[in-house]
Amino acid sequence: MNIKLYLGIGAIVLFTSLLMYNFGNSIDTYVNFIEAEHRPSSHVVGVWDDSEEWGFSRERMQFSFHMKDEDGNVRRVVYPRPKPNNFEQATQLVVIGEMRNNTFYANDMLMKCPSKYNDASEIEFTSAEEG
Amino acid sequence: MTGTIGHIFLAASFIASIAAMIAYSYAAYSNNKKIERVSNWLWGTKGVTLLISSGILIYLIMTHQFQYYYVWNYTSLDLETQYLFSAFYGGQEGSFMLWIICSFVVGIGLIKWTRTPYKAPVMAVMALTQVFLLSMVVGWNFFGINIGASPFRTIAMEMPNAPFIQANPDFVPADGSGLNDLLKSPWMMIHPPIIFVGFAMMTVPFAFAIASLWTKTYHEWIKPALPWTLAANLSLLTAIFLGGYWAYETLSFGGYWAWDPVENASLVPWLIGTAGIHAMIIQRKSSRAHKASIFLSILAYIAIVYQTFLTRSGVLGEQSVHSFVDLGLYGQLLLFILVMTFLGIGFYLYRYRELPSPEKESTVLSREFMTFTGSMLLLIMGLVIIFGTSSPIIGRFFVDNPTPPEISFYNNWSMPIAIIMAFFTVIGQHLFWKRYTWESLAGILVVPLLLTSIASILSIILGDVRNIYYMVFIFAAWFAVFGNGAILFDLLKRKPKLIGGSLNHIGFGVLLLGIIASSVYTEPLLDQRAADYNARIAQGDVYDEEGFPVTQPVEMFELEIDRPKLINERWMVTYEGYEVSDSPRPGQQSYRVRFEPVDGGSPFYMDPVVYPMLTTSSRDNIEWSVDPHVRSGLLSDIYFYVAGSRYVANENERVERQNQLLPVSGNEEPQDDTQKVELTRGETVEAGDFSLSFVDFRPASEEHLPDNTQVGIRALIRVENISSGRAYEVEPLFAVYTEEGRSFTYSPGLAIDAWEMEVQFSRLIPEDESIELTINGTLEDFEEDWILVVAEIKPFVSVVWLGTFLLMGGFTISIFRHWSREKKTQENYSDDESEE
Numbered sequence: 014m015n016i017k018l019y020l021g022i023g024a025i026v027l028f029t030s031l032l033m034y035n036f037g038n039s040i041d042t043y044v045n046f047i048e049a050e051h052r053p054s055s056h057v058v059g060v061w062d063d064s065e066e067w068g069f070s071r072e073r074m075q076f077s078f079h080m081k082d083e084d085g086n087v088r089r090v091v092y093p094r095p096k097p098n099n100f101e102q103a104t105q106l107v108v109i110g111e112m113r114n115n116t117f118y119a120n121d122m123l124m125k126c127p128s129k130y131n132d133a134s135e136i137e138f139t140s141a142e143e144g
Numbered sequence: 145m146t147g148t149i150g151h152i153f154l155a156a157s158f159i160a161s162i163a164a165m166i167a168y169s170y171a172a173y174s175n176n177k178k179i180e181r182v183s184n185w186l187w188g189t190k191g192v193t194l195l196i197s198s199g200i201l202i203y204l205i206m207t208h209q210f211q212y213y214y215v216w217n218y219t220s221l222d223l224e225t226q227y228l229f230s231a232f233y234g235g236q237e238g239s240f241m242l243w244i245i246c247s248f249v250v251g252i253g254l255i256k257w258t259r260t261p262y263k264a265p266v267m268a269v270m271a272l273t274q275v276f277l278l279s280m281v282v283g284w285n286f287f288g289i290n291i292g293a294s295p296f297r298t299i300a301m302e303m304p305n306a307p308f309i310q311a312n313p314d315f316v317p318a319d320g321s322g323l324n325d326l327l328k329s330p331w332m333m334i335h336p337p338i339i340f341v342g343f344a345m346m347t348v349p350f351a352f353a354i355a356s357l358w359t360k361t362y363h364e365w366i367k368p369a370l371p372w373t374l375a376a377n378l379s380l381l382t383a384i385f386l387g388g389y390w391a392y393e394t395l396s397f398g399g400y401w402a403w404d405p406v407e408n409a410s411l412v413p414w415l416i417g418t419a420g421i422h423a424m425i426i427q428r429k430s431s432r433a434h435k436a437s438i439f440l441s442i443l444a445y446i447a448i449v450y451q452t453f454l455t456r457s458g459v460l461g462e463q464s465v466h467s468f469v470d471l472g473l474y475g476q477l478l479l480f481i482l483v484m485t486f487l488g489i490g491f492y493l494y495r496y497r498e499l500p501s502p503e504k505e506s507t508v509l510s511r512e513f514m515t516f517t518g519s520m521l522l523l524i525m526g527l528v529i530i531f532g533t534s535s536p537i538i539g540r541f542f543v544d545n546p547t548p549p550e551i552s553f554y555n556n557w558s559m560p561i562a563i564i565m566a567f568f569t570v571i572g573q574h575l576f577w578k579r580y581t582w583e584s585l586a587g588i589l590v591v592p593l594l595l596t597s598i599a600s601i602l603s604i605i606l607g608d609v610r611n612i613y614y615m616v617f618i619f620a621a622w623f624a625v626f627g628n629g630a631i632l633f634d635l636l637k638r639k640p641k642l643i644g645g646s647l648n649h650i651g652f653g654v655l656l657l658g659i660i661a662s663s664v665y666t667e668p669l670l671d672q673r674a675a676d677y678n679a680r681i682a683q684g685d686v687y688d689e690e691g692f693p694v695t696q697p698v699e700m701f702e703l704e705i706d707r708p709k710l711i712n713e714r715w716m717v718t719y720e721g722y723e724v725s726d727s728p729r730p731g732q733q734s735y736r737v738r739f740e741p742v743d744g745g746s747p748f749y750m751d752p753v754v755y756p757m758l759t760t761s762s763r764d765n766i767e768w769s770v771d772p773h774v775r776s777g778l779l780s781d782i783y784f785y786v787a788g789s790r791y792v793a794n795e796n797e798r799v800e801r802q803n804q805l806l807p808v809s810g811n812e813e814p815q816d817d818t819q820k821v822e823l824t825r826g827e828t829v830e831a832g833d834f835s836l837s838f839v840d841f842r843p844a845s846e847e848h849l850p851d852n853t854q855v856g857i858r859a860l861i862r863v864e865n866i867s868s869g870r871a872y873e874v875e876p877l878f879a880v881y882t883e884e885g886r887s888f889t890y891s892p893g894l895a896i897d898a899w900e901m902e903v904q905f906s907r908l909i910p911e912d913e914s915i916e917l918t919i920n921g922t923l924e925d926f927e928e929d930w931i932l933v934v935a936e937i938k939p940f941v942s943v944v945w946l947g948t949f950l951l952m953g954g955f956t957i958s959i960f961r962h963w964s965r966e967k968k969t970q971e972n973y974s975d976d977e978s979e980e
Contacts, residue, residue, distance in 0.1 A: 017505065028524065032531060032557075039553035040535055042543040056547045069788060071932070074674075074698050093696035095787030095932055102757075102767055113692050120696065 342379030570627030624653025655947025832923030
């Protein structure tokens with residue numbers, strides 16, 4: 014009985030610490046572009062800066078645009094896939110990748126959209142009124 | 145006005161469920177049948193008022209009453225009737241109502257079928273959950289504190305400070321903002337009802353567990369609860385399947401599973417529910433594991449509430465592509481989860497010492513131990529996923545501002561757990577039906593092990609598997625298939641009604657095989673150039689303009705119209721053009737791409753679609769969405785979508801030009817795309833990116849000529865695009881005819897649709913037999929039609945579905961089996977009652 018109990022407790026402790034350790038390693042903190050310069054892989058949150066050049070290049074087979082992070086730093090972001098579906102619609106972008114020489118090479122990109130279920134904004138309301 | 149009635153009925157429903165909760169609790173406490181009957185009536189009142197209120201909401205949606213915020217926000221005039229109906233549960237408020245309706249119906253079933261000692265307390269718990277769910281939509285305001293968000297609130301209530309409401313409080317928008325295009329899918333119409341049926345039924349084991357603690361009858365409750373739990377699991381499984389299928393077929397997610405928080409939200413209750421089923425089965429068979437089955441039944445429902453909290457409170461807002469809008473329900477949802485946890489776990493701990501414990505421990509080689517281990521593994525799997533999904537909360541203990549865990553976190557945990565599970569299913573299932581010693585067990589497993597080894601070796605060789613970890617995984621999965629297959633074979637001969645369990649465990653093995661094949665061995669489809677480029681990247685031979693090595697491989701290719709490309713050395717792939725149509729989505733293009741296997745075999749077509757998202761597009765900004773084409777096969781699927789095309793690029797350019805021109809109010813002349821060319825017979829002239837050849841004259845047939853024609857002739861013209869080498873031949877007509885004594889020329893232009901070009905034989909110069917052509921269309925900077933393709937070949941996705949269907953079948957058989965047994969006991973029981 015006691016041996017089993019100890020084994021059980023041991024297993025739980027082992028499991029929990031392993032889980033904690035693994036979880037701790039697999040999450041990261043969001044950073045800005047400046048901080049990203051010294052890290053191998055980073056998550057940067059920001060918004061699309063549409064005043065700068067952007068688009069998909071058919072020669073280089075990559076999508077590039079400029080993003081302004083939460084502290085106002087603007088950097089060029091290169092994404093090796095076509096423009097994601099709801100890119101223009103996104104109110105917030107998360108790019109995951111590596112910063113090299115002032116260009117951010119994103120391996121992955123998440124779009125935060127107003128909502129999949131159509132969040133309303135007042136701008137939409139005024140246009141509904143005109144229509 | 146109508147909305148106010150709906151609102152009142154909703155409030156009545158809320159009050160009725162509070163009353164039902166109190167009455168049921170009192171009936172349970174005092175064991176009073178009369179009060180129990182009154183409570184049943186209250187439950188019915190709750191349901192009827194709720195149904196009326198839902199009917200009113202559907203009516204408002206169907207009659208397009210856009211002054212109501214919910215109607216405006218989720219529907220529009222052009223929405224088809226079936227989607228108008230599904231818009232009822234398209235939003236947060238309506239989906240809560242659907243959940244409550246499902247729970248109401250489940251409650252009716254419980255009133256009808258539950259035995260007396262449990263009925264009142266079970267219904268009391270059911271009513272309690274209803275109070276919480278209804279409070280989310282009741283929309284009351286007490287002294288500035290909002291309780292719930294009513295689906296019947298008007299736009300004026302939603303945004304009282306908006307300028308147009310201040311100007312005109314009775315403002316009614318002309319049209320709604322429409323249902324999100326991605327949700328306009330038949331899969332999405334049935335997915336929510338099935339998931340809420342699952343949620344509602346998963347409340348039943350929770351209610352029974354609480355009732356057993358309440359009445360201190362710890363053993364009997366699992367018999368009525370088991371069929372409900374199995375049915376809840378079947379529902380959740382079906383919902384998970386539909387969600388995965390939708391993500392795969394409709395969204396360009398690239399697969400059926402992405403460890404997205406919302407997906408996890410349905411998986412975790414399923415895993416914990418399944419763990420609970422294992423514990424209940426031990427309890428039923430061997431009167432053990434009472435503690436585990438009560439605990440897991442409570443936990444499965446808490447998991448549902450917790451995942452509801454995560455997806456609906458806005459906590460996950462930044463991490464999931466599809467969490468709900470935050471309606472300010474954070475506090476209420478938090479209270480819901482706290483009360484359920486406190487009630488469940490608190491009551492459990494309070495009674496813990498009284499709960500029956502087995503007199504002696506079971507040995508390792510017993511069905512109890514094995515089944516219990518299976519249950520614990522499922523629980524661990526569920527906990528790991530909850531842990532990962534909770535990263536916005538738990539992650540704060542590790543870092544500030546935590547990101548979600550990498551996908552590898554989930555894979556690293558689920559793979560070894562799945563391997564262990566696979567081995568345990570076989571040993572556990574054998575022990576479940578018969579006693580074995582280690583020796584006799586080894587003896588009986590010789591044949592399955594032999595088959596497993598053969599199948600694994602074949603899979604490893606044919607699939608070119610090099611990773612030892614994957615080899616172990618494949619072996620374990622085949623072992624689950626053959627080991628449980630042997631049991632199925634045996635049961636089919638003896639007790640075919642009992643095959644539910646073994647079918648489930650075979651399904652689990654099949655599912656594992658499908659998952660490993662389709663996820664690890666997915667390959668992108670690439671042309672030769674991209675494949676070579678990627679090989680060079682892999683060797684580290686590619687550098688960007690700043691001298692850094694390029695690490696990101698290319699995962700797409702371009703196709704120009706009518707120019708076949710060799711793809712993956714297997715197919716000649718040709719883009720043959722597109723068609724624009726307005727059905728079912730206005731402005732959608734279907735692209736036509738031909739695949740011709742190089743080793744013979746019949747060619748086939750892929751027809752992916754690109755369409756403008758109606759709800760989010762506007763005149764000055766079109767947003768495009770893609771609808772992938774999946775060609776499903778037994779061995780592999782081809783997943784194919786168009787990520788860019790000349791049509792889309794031109795449309796975007798046109799919109800942009802329009803935007804820039806609009807403020808200048810169009811005083812710029814439209815571009816003149818007309819060009820005249822003179823050609824003698826047999827001559828070829830280059831114009832822009834084209835070469836035009838006048839091959840010869842051709843006679844014109846009578847029926848195409850106007851009356852009184854004097855001259856009527858055609859010219860055979862060959863138009864070739866220089867860069868692509870594509871060519872078209874046209875025979876435009878030139879005719880001179882007389883009418884009322886005057887001469888007219890007749891020379892209709894002929895269109896070359898693929899190039900949006902028109903060729904007109906505009907003049908005949910008889911002196912030197914030369915002609916003049918007028919060409920309408922872009923000649924300079926002409927671009928042939930092209931598409932950008934993202935495509936993958938995914939092996940054995942069919943096996944994933946097969947595994948899922950086997951699980952569904954196994955659960956269904958088990959439900960019937962346990963339900964018919966429960967019915968029999970009930971009949972015996974009611975006979976006893978009438979004899980009293």
